[in-house]
Amino acid sequence: MATLYDLLNVHADVSDAEIKRAYRRAAMKVHPDRNVGREASAHAEFQELKEAYAILSDPEQRRVYDAVYAEEMSRLARERDEEAARAQAVRDAEYARHVAVAMRFAEQGHNRDVVFGVLLAHDCESQLAGRIADGAVALHLSRQERTSPNEQGEEATSSDASEAQEARPQAAVERARGDEPRASAERTPVDFFSAVWRGMFGLHS
Template sequence: MATLYAKLGVSQDATSEEIKRAYRKAAMKWHPDRNAGQEEVARAAFQDIKDAYAILSDDNQRKIYDAVYAQEMRQYEALERRRREVEAAQARKAKAEAEAKYTQMVGVAMRYADEGHNRDVLFGVLLGRDCDTDVAQRIADSVWALQQSRRAAQADESAAMPDAGCADPVATAASSHEPIVEDAPSPPQPAAAKHDKPVHEPRAAGLFDSLWQGFFGVRS
């Protein structure tokens, strides 16, 4: 909303002489006789200029206008602050809801992947739960890649484990330069810890981080 000062093209602390000069200049510019073909626009602008000058050229009316304008500006600024606070609160709520929904959809996709379903099934399940198409596609692709990585790591780990029952005692003794002892009982082998962390976990964790960061753009 333009102020009376802005209509005359002066600052709020302009002197009476500056206001008078600005009025004369604006009146000449917008006088209807000087704006052939745009008389209606010029007439409205010329009237605004006259009204503004009538108030600002009178010291008492100018003081009243300044006081009222200052009060209106304080109210306007208070309303603007409140509006920004409400919008910020709504944005935070929407972000929290989006993060919660995303986390839920990732959990659903991982559960179906653990059950052996392929990527297309994951995608379809997510769509059936009102997940956005682009988000569902990203989650399905990432979870499927994570699951494939886990299975490949497990297969590599199983293939790398030695078969103790097929060891050749002659070859073993020869390589160690120790005499062969017939029927000597083999020392008990320590059982593999059931909860040893598989070698694929760092890679899996990295893929999950990429899955999370791909949607929210978060970098840890």
């Protein structure tokens, strides 16, 4: 939003003397006599400069203008904040809907590609759909692993159980993507649910 100060190419806190000098410089530049061939537009610019100077050169009018401008800027800022908050609320609701859809289809046993396709059909952006599909399927696989019996039918030692717990998140994500689990040396202990929701589900700021 251009201001009267912008027309004179000065800052809002300049002195009256600087406003006068700025007006003279600008008026000489846009005066119709100095702009042959574009007199009409030059005349319009010259009139704007004159009006700006008439207000800013008068202390009382300048004070009132500054107060009105400050209030207008504050109002516009509030409107932008409110609009941004409404837009974010809409995005959050859409995101939650997409995650709910993905989890429902993942829990029904559908693979990542099916979940991804369903999200696209629900107007989810492709990149986001991929992250949500990866996360939903990985989370479902992890839940299955946490509730399934030991494959050997034996009780694991506390040390083995700890290592398996740490390895599951990465393995589940890799299986959801169709990759082989990484070697144990590459596994990093993480909170699986935090990793999924922050990394795979693509939480936005």
